[in-house]
Amino acid sequence: MLDTKFIRDNLDQAEAALATRGGNISLSGFRELDIKRRSLLTESETLKALKNSASEEIAKVKDKSTVKDKIAEMKEVSAKIKGFDDELKTVDEEFSILLMTIPNLPHPTTPVGKSEDENVVVRSWGSLPKMAFEPKPHWDLAEDLDILDFERAAKITGARFCLSKGAGARLERALISFMLDLHTTQHGYTEVLPPFMVNRASMTGTGQLPKFEEDLFRLVDPEYFLIPTAEVPVTNIHRDEILKKTDLPISYTAHTPCFRREAGSYGKDTRGLIRQHQFNKVELVKFVHPDESQAELEKLTGHAEKVLQLLELPYRVMALCSGDIGFSACKTYDLEVWLPSQNTYREISSCSSFGDFQARRAGIRFREDEKSKPEFVHTLNGSGLAVGRTLVAILENCQQADGSIVIPAVLRPYMGGMEKITK
RNA sequence: GGAGAGAUGGCCGAGUAGGUCGAAGGCGCUCGCCUGCUAAGCGAGUAUACUGGGAAACCGGUAUCGAGGGUUCGAAUCCCUCUCUCUCCGCCA
Numbered sequence A: 001m002l003d004t005k006f007i008r009d010n011l012d013q014a015e016a017a018l019a020t021r022g023g024n025i026s027l028s029g030f031r032e033l034d035i036k037r038r039s040l041l042t043e044s045e046t047l048k049a050l051k052n053s054a055s056e057e058i059a060k061v062k063d064k065s066t067v068k069d070k071i072a073e074m075k076e077v078s079a080k081i082k083g084f085d086d087e088l089k090t091v092d093e094e095f096s097i098l099l100m101t102i103p104n105l106p107h108p109t110t111p112v113g114k115s116e117d118e119n120v121v122v123r124s125w126g127s128l129p130k131m132a133f134e135p136k137p138h139w140d141l142a143e144d145l146d147i148l149d150f151e152r153a154a155k156i157t158g159a160r161f162c163l164s165k166g167a168g169a170r171l172e173r174a175l176i177s178f179m180l181d182l183h184t185t186q187h188g189y190t191e192v193l194p195p196f197m198v199n200r201a202s203m204t205g206t207g208q209l210p211k212f213e214e215d216l217f218r219l220v221d222p223e224y225f226l227i228p229t230a231e232v233p234v235t236n237i238h239r240d241e242i243l244k245k246t247d248l249p250i251s252y253t254a255h256t257p258c259f260r261r262e263a264g265s266y267g268k269d270t271r272g273l274i275r276q277h278q279f280n281k282v283e284l285v286k287f288v289h290p291d292e293s294q295a296e297l298e299k300l301t302g303h304a305e306k307v308l309q310l311l312e313l314p315y316r317v318m319a320l321c322s323g324d325i326g327f328s329a330c331k332t333y334d335l336e337v338w339l340p341s342q343n344t345y346r347e348i349s350s351c352s353s354f355g356d357f358q359a360r361r362a363g364i365r366f367r368e369d370e371k372s373k374p375e376f377v378h379t380l381n382g383s384g385l386a387v388g389r390t391l392v393a394i395l396e397n398c399q400q401a402d403g404s405i406v407i408p409a410v411l412r413p414y415m416g417g418m419e420k421i422t423k
Numbered sequence B: 001g002g003a004g005a006g007a008u009g010g011c012c013g014a015g016u017a018g019g020u021c022g023a024a025g026g027c028g029c030u031c032g033c034c035u036g037c038u039a040a041g042c043g044a045g046u047a048u049a050c051u052g053g054g055a056a057a058c059c060g061g062u063a064u065c066g067a068g069g070g071u072u073c074g075a076a077u078c079c080c081u082c083u084c085u086c087u088c089c090g091c092c093a
Helices: A004-009 A011-019 A028-060 A064-100 A138-145 A150-156 A166-185 A200-206 A231-238 A290-310 A357-362 A387-397 A409-415
Strands: A120-125 A190-192 A224-226 A241-244 A250-259 A278-288 A315-319 A331-339 A344-353 A364-367 A374-376 A378-386
Touching: A004 A011, A004 A028, A028 A064, A120 A290, A138 A166, A138 A387, A166 A190, A166 A250, A166 A278, A166 A290, A166 A378, A166 A387, A166 A409, A200 A231, A200 A357, A231 A250, A231 A278, A231 A357, A231 A378, A278 A290, A278 A387, A290 A315, A290 A331, A290 A344, A290 A378, A315 A344, A331 A387, A344 A387, A357 A364, A357 A378, A378 A387
Parallel strands: A190 A250, A241 A364
Antiparallel strands: A120 A315, A250 A278, A278 A378, A315 A331, A331 A344, A344 A378, A364 A374
16 A cells, blocks of 8 residues: 555555556546545534534533523534434545555666566576476476376366376475575574464455455355465454564565465476475565665565575576565565476575555554654565475486486485485 | 454553543553662653644544444444454364
8 A cells, every 4th residue: 555645645656656557557647536535524524523512511501491402402513413424434445445446666776567577687696407308397207217197186176286106296395495594594584384274354454355256265164264375364463563773674585385366377387396386485575674674675585596506406586676576575485497398497485675565554663762653664574485386396307217216415315315306 | 154253543451321531540651850789769742644824843533342234422342244353162273
């Protein structure tokens, strides 16, 4: 959610910034509703002040029969107030829906561009594997090794689910442990294990609702949502709280499964593990002082990169352009890992700063010092990493001519010393 | 699933035959005084949001006693619905 006072005073500037996201985001309704809302508020509150002072007088009088006229008058005033308040409620709802559906303003350092084609390569790491054979896609490798079973998962549930088996299941578990251990012991994050279902208020706090309900799995009774990312429950840990400045920055890491409808992506990535309805992810979430958020984004991105470096997987860092960043984000770096079978880089982590956009929605604040008014913190998060896609990258990058997989050295302690996955 | 109890400010905790209660008191915290140091003591202050005025300091209005609705001139106090917490019973990983 944007700052209403800021938009009120800088409507053109805000509109211009939003225009760089593409689409037609008009703020014309904002001014109208804002004015209407405030004028109703003034009328209603003036009457309420009148009513309050009259009530006080009535209270002082012992013999109520002497204030009959006043009581009758106030009855009318109350009815008028009700009228204004009903109208105000309607306007407020409209106004808040409008505010909730306006995306964040891109950060000045976010490159301007229309689509993902205009994202900017910031840096690359590692050298691409040289294979003296045709690299196989991960689904063929996994099927030959009998470590992933898509067909049976489809039988159990449906399309876009996967059953991991044997060394595959263990490798996934190893990756999760490795990532969590790295972030908690080397990068200063606190591990949390949150609920995988959240309520509507939490989804609204981080920006998935009200606009993106069709992307979510929803339970009907009670109405809960399966989390599409740990960002949701973890950022909401501090919803409606005033944090101590000395507590900042707060850094959490969490492994959770993530659930996504993937509506509207029916044709894409239908084979393999790239796009699933359920996948594991280790998430990094930070609550920081507003002055630190850009520096913290660089740090957080570095923490995600470290995972790829230790796994010796080649990747590149992309700065997403204004047309490609997410709804709540003001700046985003994507990490893209090399996939030999596709001869391209694919997203494996997305690291974003949100400014005070989420904090304002979710009411997450801090005080600069004891006496000052609460201010909104800045929030950030990033994948560190998407586990399923990491598994894909390992299978594809570490494959051998005979179809076996050499396990990255850092994972071997988590695999009981196993060095290679073979038939 | 059944029975019962509860939800008040940073925390604890008063407040139900509706009226001067944004809310006693205590703790904590901040500032000042006192004290050789520490402890103790004394005094003052200490919620949030929206909104009007002001360059600002600040001043005014409104709302908020879990959430929403109702009764009333007036509700923390009465009525209804919902949410959450706790206790006991049942069931269960």
